[in-house]
Amino acid sequence: xxxxxxxxxxxxxxxxxxxxxxxxxxxxxxxxxxxxxxxxxxxxxxxxxxxxxxxxxxxxxxxxxxxxxxxxxxxxxxxxxxxxxxxxxxxxxxxxxxxxxxxxxxxxxxxxxxxxxxxxxxxxxxxxxxxxxxxxxxxxxxxxxxxxxxxxxxxxxxxxxxxxxxxxxxxxxxxxxxxxxxxxxxxxxxxxxxxxxxxxxxxxxxxxxxxxxxxxxxxxxxxxxxxxxxxxxxxxxxxxxxxxxxxxxxxxxxxxxxxxxxxxxxxxxxxxxxxxxxxxxxxxxxxxxxxxxxxxxxxxxxxxxxxxxxxxxxxxxxxxxxxxxxxxxxxxxxxxxxxxxxxxxxxxxxxxxxxxxxxxxxxxxxxxxxxxxxxxxxxxxxxxxxxxxxxxxxxxxx
Numbered sequence: 001x002x003x004x005x006x007x008x009x010x011x012x013x014x015x016x017x018x019x020x021x022x023x024x025x026x027x028x029x030x031x032x033x034x035x036x037x038x039x040x041x042x043x044x045x046x047x048x049x050x051x052x053x054x055x056x057x058x059x060x061x062x063x064x065x066x067x068x069x070x071x072x073x074x075x076x077x078x079x080x081x082x083x084x085x086x087x088x089x090x091x092x093x094x095x096x097x098x099x100x101x102x103x104x105x106x107x108x109x110x111x112x113x114x115x116x117x118x119x120x121x122x123x124x125x126x127x128x129x130x131x132x133x134x135x136x137x138x139x140x141x142x143x144x145x146x147x148x149x150x151x152x153x154x155x156x157x158x159x160x161x162x163x164x165x166x167x168x169x170x171x172x173x174x175x176x177x178x179x180x181x182x183x184x185x186x187x188x189x190x191x192x193x194x195x196x197x198x199x200x201x202x203x204x205x206x207x208x209x210x211x212x213x214x215x216x217x218x219x220x221x222x223x224x225x226x227x228x229x230x231x232x233x234x235x236x237x238x239x240x241x242x243x244x245x246x247x248x249x250x251x252x253x254x255x256x257x258x259x260x261x262x263x264x265x266x267x268x269x270x271x272x273x274x275x276x277x278x279x280x281x282x283x284x285x286x287x288x289x290x291x292x293x294x295x296x297x298x299x300x301x302x303x304x305x306x307x308x309x310x311x312x313x314x315x316x317x318x319x320x321x322x323x324x325x326x327x328x329x330x331x332x333x334x335x336x337x338x339x340x341x342x343x344x345x346x347x348x349x350x351x352x353x354x355x356x357x358x359x360x361x362x363x364x365x366x367x368x369x370x371x372x373x374x375x376x377x378x379x380x381x382x383x384x385x386x387x388x389x390x391x392x393x394x395x396x397x398x
Contacts, residue, residue, distance in 0.1 A: 004128055007119050010173045011112065012135035017078070018105065019136075019143040024085075024159050025098060030158055033091040043098055050102040054350050058103075059110045059343030063336055067114035072174045074108030079167040086160035110339045117330050117338055121177070125327050126270055132325060133262035137255045139314075170379030195360055204337050211275050212332040214344055214390075215325050218282065218383055224322065224348045225289070225379040227356025228363075229372045236308075236369055244305050253308040257315020260360040262314070274331060279387050284317025286380050293377050296370045 025043060029035035035043075062070050067269050081101050120128045146160035152163075205213065229236065237247045261281070269277055291310045295302050333341050363371045 004120060006173060006176055006178060007116065008128065008131055010170050011116075011132055012139070012384070013166045013169045013173075014075075014078075014108065015132075016139040016143065017082070017134045017163045017170070019139045019162045020159065020166070021082075021085075021101065021141050024163075025101075026158070028156060029091060029094060033094075034057055035091060039091065040274070042095065046095060046099040046104050048350060050106055052354070054103070055106045055110070055343040055347045056340060059340035062107070062110045062114060062339035062343075067111040067118075067339065068179050071111035071115050072107060072171070072179075074104055074111055075167065075174050077104040077169045078108055079164065079171050082160055082163040082167050086157060086164060105330040106343065109341050113329075113342045114335065115179070117335060120330070122331055125330055126265060128273075129323050129326050129353050130262045130265040133265075133319060134259055137258040137262070137319070140255045141252055141271055144364060147206040156311050188358065204341060206282065207337060208333050208341070209332045212328055215275065215278055215328055217344065218321070218386075219277065219325055219349060220321055221379050221383050222282075222285070222318070223352045225285075225376040227317045227353035228370070228376050231353075231357045232360055232364060232369075232372070235364065239369060240302055242304065242307075246307075246343075250307055250311050251302065253312045254315040255359055256262055257312035257317075258319035259315075260312070261316040261319030262323065264320070269320075274324040274327035276324070278321045278328070278392075280340075281317045281319070281324060282322030282380070282387055283381050284313055286317075286384050288317055289373065289377050289380050293370075294374050299355050299385070 004320075025047065026040070029040065029043060051250050052176075078101075081097060082103055085097055085101075088097060116128075132311075146162060149160050150162060151157075153196075233250065237250065261284075265277065269280070272280070288310055291313070295306065295310070329342060329345075360372050
């Protein structure tokens with residue numbers, strides 16, 4: 001349990017730093033260098049390109065080498081980058097640093113996935129991931145408040161100093177003896193190729209269990225469903241006549257829903273399997289998207305309180321699904337290919353979300369928001385149909 005707590009602190013600090021990075025990356029260029037919309041689109045593209053195009057190769061490289069050393073190396077690079085962003089003098093340099101930041105983060109999180117599998121035993125993963133999620137979602141809510149507070153006292157770029165301190169804690173704690181003695185015993189019991197040998201996509205898929213592959217499919221369908229409307233949430237709120245503060249309140253409600261979902265796992269669902277947990281998350285998400293479609297029947301009168309409530313349900317559902325997915329990935333994916341599988345899934349997930357976002361923008365421009373939510377509902381109905389069909393088959397076989 002002591003090892004669990006140390007890793008929990010490390011990953012919580014790394015995640016907190018990640019949220020601060022994201023908030024600053026998409027806000028400071030506008031306030032410091034008066035960045036245009038086209039420049040901000042370029043920032044988003046530079047942030048996404050490494051995750052979409054090169055993360056599977058980074059994952060394969062992590063699988064072929066020592067994940068502990070790579071995790072430390074990635075932590076040092078993230079610390080260095082936070083310092084450079086703190087001292088960054090211009091928008092052009094900022095573009096380069098954002099691109100490097102995406103590569104360094106992919107390197108760190110890929111290695112961290114493998115290290116987590118080695119440190120956290122299977123019976124402890126439910127408790128570990130639910131606790132980590134609570135810290136991550138709390139950081140998501142607190143990051144803007146903390147950055148604004150520090151920036152108002154010291155200066156606009158001073159927010160990066162928080163990221164520097166958090167990454168420094170990560171670097172120091174990664175030199176704890178638990179990481180020097182870490183051995184991933186799972187590697188000795190799987191019939192997969194050596195870490196030093198390349199593995200094809202078909203062979204990689206053959207090593208994965210049926211339930212894990214199904215959850216990966218659900219993950220991609222959920223990414224498409226969310227990508228249709230979630231990036232356009234601010235525009236949707238504006239179309240309803242809501243203020244910017246209302247938009248922020250919806251974001252906070254979603255994060256609070258995610259925290260509540262993690263608390264449900266710790267208090268109510270701790271004896272459930274990871275697959276069952278994901279199924280519950282899908283049903284919650286279905287309730288959210290169905291409620292949203294019903295609300296759109298009377299789009300003229302949607303009170304903020306109702307929006308907060310249903311986006312809270314959205315947070316609960318997505319969080320429960322992601323917790324189940326993450327635990328299943330740790331439990332069922334063979335260690336020698338864990339980094340490649342997880343990074344490949346993140347790459348595909350981000351690509352699908354970007355594609356869905358473009359489709360959503362087209363539908364908004366040429367049709368209406370109702371079309372987004374109807375299509376999203378259709379995708380979720382497919383997931384629910386598959387889930388119910390599986391549960392009926394399981395019931396009949398008993």
